[in-house]
Amino acid sequence: MSFKTPNTARRTEGWMGLKRGHRARPLEWMIEQLIQFVSYSAIIMVFLIFVFVTREALPILLGQMDSAAVRPSLSMDEAMKLPEADLRKYLNMTQSEFAKADAESIKMLVELRIESSATETTDKDAKLNTTQWSHLLGPYQWSGYTQPEYIWQPVGTIHKYNIVPLLVGSLKVSFIALAFALPLALGAAIYVSQLANPRIKEWLKPAIELLAGLPSVVLGFFAMLVMATFLQNVFGYTTRLNAFLAGIALGLAVIPLVFSIAEDALTSVPRSYTQAALALGSSRWQAAYQIVLPAALPGVFAAAVLGFGRALGETMIVLMTSSASIISWNIFDSARPITASIAAELAEAVFGGHHYRILFMLGALLFTVTFLLNLIGDVVVHRLKRRLEGKA
Amino acid sequence: MSDTPTARMADDLVSSSVAPQTQEIIHINDLSLYYGAARALVDISLKIRENVVTAFIGPSGCGKSTLLRCLNRMNDLIDNVRIDGSCEIGGHNIYGSEVDVIELRKRVGMVFQKSNPFPKSIYENIAFALRLHGMTKKSDLDATVERSLRQAALWEEVKDRLHSSGLGLSGGQQQRLCIARAVAIQPEILLMDEPASALDPLATAKIEELVLDLKKDYTIVIVTHNMQQAARVSDYTAFFYLGKLVEFNTTRKVFTNPSHKQTEDYVTGRFG
Amino acid sequence: MQTIPNTHTPEPVAHFHRSRFDAWSFLFTGVTGACTYLIIAILLLILGNIVLNGYSHFSWRFLTGGADRGMYDPETAGVLPMIVGTASRIILMTIFVIPVGVITALYMTEYAHSTSLGIRIIRGAVANLAGVPSIVFGLFGWGFFLNFIGTHMDQLLHPEAAKAVWGKPALIWASLTLAVMTLPVVIVATEEALKSIPHGLREASLALGATKLQTVLRIVLPQAMPGILTGGILAISRAAGEVAPILFTGAVSFYPDLPKALTDPFMDLGYHVFILSTQSPNIEQTRPLLYATVMALLLLTFLLNVMAILVRAQMRRKLRALQ
Structure with a gap:
């Protein structure tokens, strides 16, 4: 632009430069389009994850695979x-x-x-297509067994692909993890957000969040080497690597997540609530228990849901602390969650084979379930925030 | 003329007795503005003259700031704003489809209610826009920075610390820095949105002096909720109420002999 | 006027001192406090155990040694290939994820209408991406990057090659998989930083005739830099210890050479911890090696975390000074 004396010379130029519109800056326009395109990458990625995980699982879902040995x-x-x-x-x-x-x-x-x-194989089961839904989900009396059973055994001549033991394993370990993590994390969240001295609080919060900085492989290693021996000595069970151990180790990974969501929800309850309660003569814990906790309850619920999703999806810890896939209600028995199976078996599965495809199907299942859990958790947290901010 | 007490008071206040009859540069025709479904401005028609100070007054929420922001299309930044009618500056409808908003804003500068210097040095605050608009030579930049700071009556106070942060200045100095920043690119029109509302009386007085000084070179539109200020600095005054333009005339006329009861009530402080 | 006789005399305040021992309050505070300190005790226990068992083996020789003379032998084995592998995949990941994450956050805060459908879908996708289990990222990386993109690249670029060049586990595929995984971290951190910038600064810049892009590049981005940095460091520290996503996409249990090309597989610190814990022929013998490896991994991630916390604290202090 020109820097002449104001007005006199410029006036004669008039306001002509004005009439150009966005065409005046095509480069900028292009960059803005590019920014918009790039910003859709998160959407594209979610879509691609869904497509490429389900794509490999599709033949199983459509019943097109045949795993019969003979x-x-x-x-x-x-x-x-x-x-x-x-x-x-x-x-x-x-x-x-x-x-x-x-x-x-x-x-x-x-x-x-x-x-x-x-x-010829003499085994009558060799002719079975074990990738059928009935075999994936229902019990079957395999030759050599005395009763129908759910079995995941993707090796040998006859691959047994019943996914129920894996589902049970995932749920069992996750529930143990939650049973361990929820009370601890919620207690800590209440203490840190409501009761602790602000000076100590400055230290407690980052300390607990530091736990989230521990890689899951490190937690798995610690559980496998140190905790396994310790818990075995305390409880005196026989199977060293079992669902209980996996659940506790998994709980350690879930605690920081549950803690920070719950702490966030509790802190976002306006201070005026507590102050009003304190002014009426209630004690700090009465204010926390009767006023703040009920107001933040949806947040606590969301923390539990998201923690459950995290527990279901965690891989390395359960991979290192679980072994055989057994259906049993005893928490000291071994369990093998879905994630551990995928991680341990995908490398051995034949590319494009039935085992490979079933593992991808399990992955797709995991994706869907965690997707729903996260959706619920996020919606609840969002609603709560809006309600507490008085927007709803 | 000065027989009512109101008029006498206003007589003392109004600085320039004769409003200059310069060319009309801004023509606002039947301009309405909607925030979603709510109508914030109702059929405003107004002509603003060149090289004078025009004040927009009225109670809070009357639409005076909104109208001001229409003049350099700052309302474009807000979602769900729709504008009907036209606003012509220098004979061009600034809401026409061909208009380059960037070019418009170069020519219609703005100073905001809350001083908002960039978190950069004083020098860089002013050089920012100059560089954007193609001034690269160090000597040019230095000269323009000095000229702008002098115009904003800030040079003497900051010449020794041009490279320290603009955020280290006092409130009044920050606001003058913002004015210096706006005049550095030599706009034709300078919009001021309650530029002194957050300042103490001394700083306010300095800003007002500055406004009177700047009108030699710029067309100034100033929004204020301070009637004395409007009376002191402006040549023309527009009074808004509930999104409507109630009265527009020379400041002297508006303050001494308003033609509407509402205006009189407001300028005498009976409501607002 | 009738006067109302003042019949009410306030009861004398008995005492302001604690009248009785409040058992409930004590119990409640005690239990929740115990939860808090138990968590911290467990954390300290883990860290203490690792440091106490690991530091004696943690030496310069260990950090700079290779794995070519047997990776289970505590006397000779070192972790240099794993450190280089982990560092390379992290650096590559950062190069991919930072621009995409920052641009997405910029679009969401600076360009799009905050209530538009596009924004809500992006937000949903980001939240969803943040919750996808890491093993699913591994499957995705294998199915998409390696088998889809990699194989097609091989068909196009090396149709004659006997062995796959791109269509096999490689540094680049592991990095890309991790980039997808950490995208939400960068987006959320950047968005937060952008939102904390006063609106007045953008208005000031635009009112001076700066274009939107100029405003973003010269005013908004420099201000958001600490936030972007925090996001980057958080993403890195999250990715540094992740093993599941790289299980199938790039990490291998033994590859003693340092990775030199994008298509090379690599050894990784986290994966090595897994290998040493589960595949060792003699766990008692490799124990010091294992502990030292875990310590190296922890040092790496904790240093990154501490850096993120410091940068964030610095940024908050700066912002407070501005307002």
Whole structure:
């Protein structure tokens, strides 16, 4: 711009520069579009996570996989008479694989199939497709067992993929974690937000939040090496790595989360509430218990829900402190949560195979459940904040 | 003329007895502004002259600040604002589709109610806009910074500490720094939104002196809730009430012989 | 006028001193206080145990030694490859996540209408992303980055190569997976910093004829810098100890070379703790090594956390001085 004496010279220029609109700065306009596009990346990522985790699980969800160790075989003539789609299904090939294969290799595959079925397995279960929903969720009396059972055993000739033991394992460990973490974290939240001396509070809060800075692998290591021995000596149980140990260790990871959400909710209750109660002659704990806690109750609930979501999704701790997948209501028995199974088994699963796909299905399930739990927690926290700020 | 006590009081207050008849530069025609469904300004029509001081007065919430912010389109920053009617500056409707708001704001500067210097040095506060608008030579910058600070009557007070933070100044100095910052890019019009409302009487007096001084070079529109201030500094006064323009005339006329009862009640302090 | 006889005489105040021992108050404070100090005691116990067992083995040789002469041998094994691996994945992650996170926060606070549908969806996505279990990020990284992007890159760039170049666990895929995971941390921290900047500064800049972008770049961003820095450090300290997302995307149990290319796999401190705890042929023998490795990991994450806390405190003090 020009820096002439005000008004005199500029007046003759008039206000012409005014009439340009946003076209005057195309670069800026482009950058703004770019900013908007980049800002959608969080949405895109959530969408991609959903798509790419479910994509791998889709054949299981649609019932297209067949895990039978032995399948009835057709003779070469019969196989060649099949329509293409059925032949592809029979050979358990994907569309692109089938399109690439020439007639020669198709014939070879059919032969291989006949050969493999020739090596007879006597086990009646070998013909089962264990990826069917009935086998994923329902009990079955496997050969050698005396009664129908839920079994997760993705190795051997017959892969048993019943996910119920994993679900039970996840829930059991998470509930133990909550039972341990909730009282402690809530107690601490009440103490720090309502009762503690402000000078001490300055130290207590960051100290508890420091616990969140411990990587979960470190908690897992500590549980496995130190806590396992200690708890075994105290309780005298036989299985060293069990659901109880996993739950306590997991609880340590959940405490800081529950604490900070609950503390936040309790602190956001206006001070005037407490002061009014104190002015009426109630003691500090009466004010906390009768006035502040009820007002912040939704926040406490949200803390529990979010803590549960965190416990369900935590991986390294349960991976290091759990072993066999057993359904049992005894907390001192071993348990194997979903996350531990995924982490331990994905590397061994055949790429694109049924085991691999079932693990992805479990991942998708985990994603959905934690999504819902987080949604509930966030909505509750939001509502509470708005109510306490007097906006609702 | 001066037979009522009101008029006598106003007579003492009003500084310039003759309002200059300069060219009209801002034409506001039937301007209405809505916040969502609520109508904050109702069919305002007003012509503002060049190189004079025009004061907007009225009780809180009457829309005077809102109207001021229409003049450099600062209301664009607020969600859900809709404007009907037109506002022409220098013959161009500033709400026309082709208008470049940035160019508009370069020419229509603004000083806010709460002083808001950038958290930078005094020098950088002023050089900020100059650099944005293409002034890069150090000597040019130095000269303009000094000129602006002199115009804002701040030079003598800060010349030794140009590179210390603008936030270290007193409230009145900060506000004058904001004025210096606004005049540095030489706008034609300077909008002032209650520039002295947060200041003590001494600092206020300095700002008022400054306003009278600046009107040689700039067209000034000032919003104030202080009637004495309006009477002291302005040549024309517009009185707003509940989003409507009640009266617009020379300051002398508005304060000595208002044509509306409401105006009279307000300027004599019976309500507001 | 009739006078009302003053029949009411206030009862004399008995005493302001505590009349009786308030058992409930004592109990309540005692129990909640005990919870608080129990948590801190557990924390101290963990830290104390690790430091007491780890420091004797924690030496310069340990920090700079490699793993090529046997990673389970406490006499020779060091953690240099793991430190370099962890540092590389963190640095790469920061390069990816900071720009995207900061731009998203800028869009949400500076550009979009605060009530618009777009903003609400972004906010929901951010909250959701923050709650996705880390193992699901691992699955996603494997399925999307490695198997989708990586494999397609191989088909395009190296159609003749016998072995996958991009379509295998690699530093870049682990970093990208972690970047997706820590995106909410950066967005939330930056947003908070942006919101704490007085609105008057933006108005002042715009009223001087600065464009929105100029205002954002020259006024808003410099002011938000400490907040962005905190967000970055928090993201780093969160990512530094994470193992689950890199299990399938880049970390390997043994790769004694230091990672040199984006496509190299790497050893990682956290993953190494897992390996040493679970795969060691002789846990008693490797115990000092394990403790020292845990200590190295903790030092790294705690230093980062302390840095974040200090920067945040500094920023708060500065803001308070401004207002």
